[in-house]
Amino acid sequence: MSNSSQTEESKEGNILPSSVSQVGIVTKYEISNYFRSRRFFILLGIGLAISALLTFLIAHYGVSSFGTTSLDFYSGWWGRSATFIVVFCAIFFGGDAISGEFQNKTGYFLVGNPIRRSSIYIGKWFAALAASLIILGVFTAITLANGLYYFPSSVPYQFEESFVFTLVYLISALGLTFFFSSLFKSSSFSILVTVILLLFGFSLIEELIFVFAHIEPWFLLSYGSEIVGDILTNPYPQHTIQTTGFGPGGRGPTFTTYNPTIPEGLAIMLIYFTVTAVLGLVLFERKEFT
Amino acid sequence: MPSIEAVNLSKKYGSFTALDSLNLKIEGAKCVGFLGPNGAGKTTTLKIFTDMIRPSAGHAMINGITVHEHKRKALAHCGALIETPEIYPSLTPSEALSMIAELRGVPHSDRSRRISEAIEEVKMEEWADKKVGKFSKGMKQRINIAAALLSEPDIILLDEPTTGLDPRGMSEVREIVRSLKQKSRLIFMSSHLLNEVSDVCDEVAMIDHGKLLVYDTLANVTSKFSGDGSDGSVEIGTLRPLDEEILKSNVASIPGVLSFERIDVKNARVRFSGGPESQERILVALVTMKIGLISFRPSSSALEDTYLNLIKDTL
Missing domain, CATH: 3.30.70.100 (Alpha-Beta Plaits)
Structure with a gap:
């Protein structure tokens, strides 16, 4: 966007906004489109359903089922659910954000105007982020309401950290889904790929690596996102844990499990975001409306 | 003086050549019909002019500015309707046009008036605040035409603008094009409808197999060929x-x-x-x-x- 600040007045009195301003305009209208869409309310319903289920379970089985401290409570509630909310938001709002422009031909309405494709891409990304933040905000509010009801004295600082890590995960997951959305022209195909990858694919690969390759899965986004839950355990899990099994003659094979350190987890998520955002942008810039 | 120019414009899809070194320069306020059979390269040409696709060779210029190098500047004075775009279904025509007006920098003080005028011009006043999602193809096309005219551009590129419209709608679009000619615009319009072109266009360019066959005034073309x-x-x-x-x-x-x-x-x-x-x-x-x-x-x-x-x- 090297010339983004350039403006030029036409004889009709139009002054072309800068590319940055155009990002804001796209974001504004995309958000209003999201807020009227069925998918936003479905996702809001999913978030509320998860919250309601957790509220019911704690009320029914008692808060002790999560543990005795407030940290245990937040670990049981937030640590297990927040990443699912993020994954759903990324799939719902990012899965077909760009591919839909091709398949539904909405791109034809925008691209023929004096606007860079990058402004459209970034504007749509910000709108998806804003819509996701509202869903996440509602889930966070219900989490805190329950947390403060059962442990009114304090909110552990680890929860604040976990919340920030969740935001970083959301940003990187949206970057990833936007990338796949740019890669394909079919909405259903791009959604399917992101669903498979984020809901099952990463976990499956991580499991296979654990069983067969015995290496640290530092290249998987899901591995990096484990810091969201890990920060809510005290003490923080060790980076490597060696477990020796029992074999027929006594000692069995030794297994090594890995937990990402906080800097490592943050780095994985931020690198994922950077790489997928750049690749997604390049793909969208090059893709043709044929 | 508004102008569009294709210089050695070529587009290949694998072994298929959609455009083959097209050279065409159109200058001044006039309406030019762009004719050719299916697959001749009409839409490809218009898509290159609006940066929807990239040329394999050559370049497209609007007012002397190469579209692919300076898209924002080149398209700042150009309104376009390519195929039948879809509008975000939850937006109303007023909102969709407001988005285009903002993106094109129509002054805030002028925005409501221009949106109302554009909606009026395409006879969609009754539907201005209804969601686009429930509109027929023809109604959407009217909004798309309004979007192309909204910023009062010098140059208007229309790709079969009457597609999907009923006879009354087609007649109204022709009337809109005629009125634009009065306002000193350069209109470059692809069409399959020869009577439509002879009705509203001053000049005609014919293309086939990606090559320009002829570009001249309607009278000269018909008398020569x-x-x-x-x-x-x-x-x-x-x-x-x-x-x-x-x-x-x-x-x-x-x-x-x-x-x-x-x-x-x-x-x-x-x-x-x-x-x-x-x-x-x-x-x-x-x-x-x-x-x-x-x-x-x-x-x-x-x-x-x-x-x-x-x-x-x-x-």
């Missing part, structure tokens, strides 16, 4: 019923006239030879006859002849 290469025909319309017998003898005496044929009570076709000079002579003579002449235009059949001759030659 229809029939035996020298004949042309015009359709005339009059305010009063035509007296065939008197006219036949009077019109037949005009130098260059080959035949006079009444189409209906108030319309007739005059075939002539001698190109635009004859055409001018016939027009002057008909006006002098005081028959209540209200329209005089090259007949679509002449353009059809031209089209069929040129396209046939390239098969």
Whole structure:
């Protein structure tokens, strides 16, 4: 966007906004489109359903089922659910954000105007982020309401950290889904790929690596996102844990499990975001409306 | 002066050549029809001009600015309607046009007026605040036309703009194009409808297999390429019923006239030879006859002849 600040007045009195301003305009209208869409309310319903289920379970089985401290409570509630909310938001709002422009031909309405494709891409990304933040905000509010009801004295600082890590995960997951959305022209195909990858694919690969390759899965986004839950355990899990099994003659094979350190987890998520955002942008810039 | 120019413009999809070194320069306020059979390269050309696809070679320029190097600047004074775009279904026409107005920098003080005028121009006032998702294809196309006109651009690129419209809608679009001509715009319009082109366009460019076959005024093209290469025909319309017998003898005496044929009570076709000079002579003579002449235009059949001759030659 090297010339983004350039403006030029036409004889009709139009002054072309800068590319940055155009990002804001796209974001504004995309958000209003999201807020009227069925998918936003479905996702809001999913978030509320998860919250309601957790509220019911704690009320029914008692808060002790999560543990005795407030940290245990937040670990049981937030640590297990927040990443699912993020994954759903990324799939719902990012899965077909760009591919839909091709398949539904909405791109034809925008691209023929004096606007860079990058402004459209970034504007749509910000709108998806804003819509996701509202869903996440509602889930966070219900989490805190329950947390403060059962442990009114304090909110552990680890929860604040976990919340920030969740935001970083959301940003990187949206970057990833936007990338796949740019890669394909079919909405259903791009959604399917992101669903498979984020809901099952990463976990499956991580499991296979654990069983067969015995290496640290530092290249998987899901591995990096484990810091969201890990920060809510005290003490923080060790980076490597060696477990020796029992074999027929006594000692069995030794297994090594890995937990990402906080800097490592943050780095994985931020690198994922950077790489997928750049690749997604390049793909969208090059893709043709044929 | 508004201008668009294709310089050695080529587009290949694998082994298929959609555009083959197209060179075309159009300058000034006029309406140019862009004709060609399916797959000739019309939409490809317009998509390159609007940065929807990239050329394999050559470049497209709007007002002397290369679209692919300076898209924002090149398209700042150009409104376009390519195929039938879809609008975000949850937006209303007012909101969709407001988005385009903001993106194009229509002044805030002027925005409501221009949106209202654009909606009025495409006869969608009743639907201005209804969600686009429930609209028919024709209604959406009207909004798309409004979006292309909203910023009052110097140059308007239209890709088969009457697609999906009912006969009334088609007629209204032709009326819009005519009114734009009055406002000194350059209109470049692809179409399959030869009568539509002969009705509203001043010039015509024909393309086939990605190559430009001809670009000239409608009169020159039809006189050069229809029939035996020298004949042309015009359709005339009059305010009063035509007296065939008197006219036949009077019109037949005009130098260059080959035949006079009444189409209906108030319309007739005059075939002539001698190109635009004859055409001018016939027009002057008909006006002098005081028959209540209200329209005089090259007949679509002449353009059809031209089209069929040129396209046939390239098969």
